Amino acid sequence: MAxxxxxxxxxxxxxxxxxxxxxxxxxxxxxxxxxxxxxxxxFILSAGRPVLSVPYxxxxxxxxxxxxxxxxxxxxxxxxxxxxLPILRRAAKVHLLAxxxxxxxxxxxxxxxxxxxxxxxxxxxxAEASSLRVNDIEVGDALLSRASDFGADLIVMGAYxxxxxxxxxxxxxxxxxxxxxxxxxxxxx
Numbered sequence: 001m002a003x004x005x006x007x008x009x010x011x012x013x014x015x016x017x018x019x020x021x022x023x024x025x026x027x028x029x030x031x032x033x034x035x036x037x038x039x040x041x042x043f044i045l046s047a048g049r050p051v052l053s054v055p056y057x058x059x060x061x062x063x064x065x066x067x068x069x070x071x072x073x074x075x076x077x078x079x080x081x082x083x084x085l086p087i088l089r090r091a092a093k094v095h096l097l098a099x100x101x102x103x104x105x106x107x108x109x110x111x112x113x114x115x116x117x118x119x120x121x122x123x124x125x126x127a128e129a130s131s132l133r134v135n136d137i138e139v140g141d142a143l144l145s146r147a148s149d150f151g152a153d154l155i156v157m158g159a160y161x162x163x164x165x166x167x168x169x170x171x172x173x174x175x176x177x178x179x180x181x182x183x184x185x186x187x188x189x
Contacts, residue, residue, distance in 0.1 A: 013046040021050050026181055028056045041178055044159045050083035050188045051159075055181045060153060063184050066093045067154040068147045069127070070173070071116055072101075073108045076158025080188040081116060084156045087186065088125045095150050096120075098131040099139050140176030152183055159187035 016022035024040040044051045054060060064087040071077055081088070088094050101112035109115050113129030120127045134142040147155050159174045177185050 009042040010046065013043055013048070016043075016047040016049045016051075019049060021052055022047050023052045023054065025054055026056045026178065041160075041175070044174075044187050045189050047189075050080070050186060053178060053181065053185045053187065055184065058182070060184055062153055064088075064091050064154045066095075066150060066152045067091045067156055068095045068097055068143070068150055068152040069116070070143055070155060070157035071096050071098050071113050072158070073098075073112075073116075074158055076160070076189060078116075078158070080156050080158045080186065081120070083188045084186050085123055085125070087154065088120065088127075088156070089123065091125070091154075093150070094120070094125055094127040095146075095152070096127050096129040097143065097146055098129075099142050099146075100133055101131050138176060140173045140180065143173065143177070144180060144182055147183055154184050154186060155181070156186045159189040 012022070012024075022043070024043060027040065040051060040053050044053075052063070067084070067088055069077075069081060069084075069088075071081075096113040096117055098108060098112035101108040103110075111129075112131040117127050117129045132142065132146070137145075143155065143157075155177065157173070157177070160172070174187070
């Protein structure tokens with residue numbers, strides 16, 4: 001509990017609303033504090049600001065030199081890209097990645113990532129677009145694998161595209177990355 005009697009995640013989320021970016025550490029599975037079980041996912045959902053989650057293992061002297069944007073053409077991915085624009089503008093390389101892209105009215109266009117690449121170019125961000133289909137591994141593992149292939153020191157994505165309870169029960173990319181991140185992850189909800 002925070003000194004105010006509120007849970008720490010709630011107190012930190014209130015403070016984060018007056019910042020441009022909140023930075024939190026990944027939950028270490030060795031932590032036994034009950035409150036830590038709610039971080040950083042509850043914090044991401046309630047902060048109202050972008051959150052940079054940093055893995056508990058490893059050293060990250062530079063963040064954002066090589067960024068991977070996990071693009072699924074959703075409202076949350078759009079928000080994450082917009083929130084990350086100041087970082088993406090300074091990146092040496094930006095990779096747009098669509099995993100198992102879907103068409104349709106709310107999905108990707110004819111060429112996955114083409115529209116967001118064009119949008120980023122209007123904002124001075126040159127990005128390389130790619131897509132892949134995976135059936136034999138989790139989407140989160142595919143994302144982490146490609147980020148590693150690119151030498152990424154930052155992953156940008158929307159958080160909790162499905163209801164949080166559904167991701168808790170069935171799993172999901174957000175939850176997977178929060179548990180298994182190997183590079184800092186910039187998330188917006």
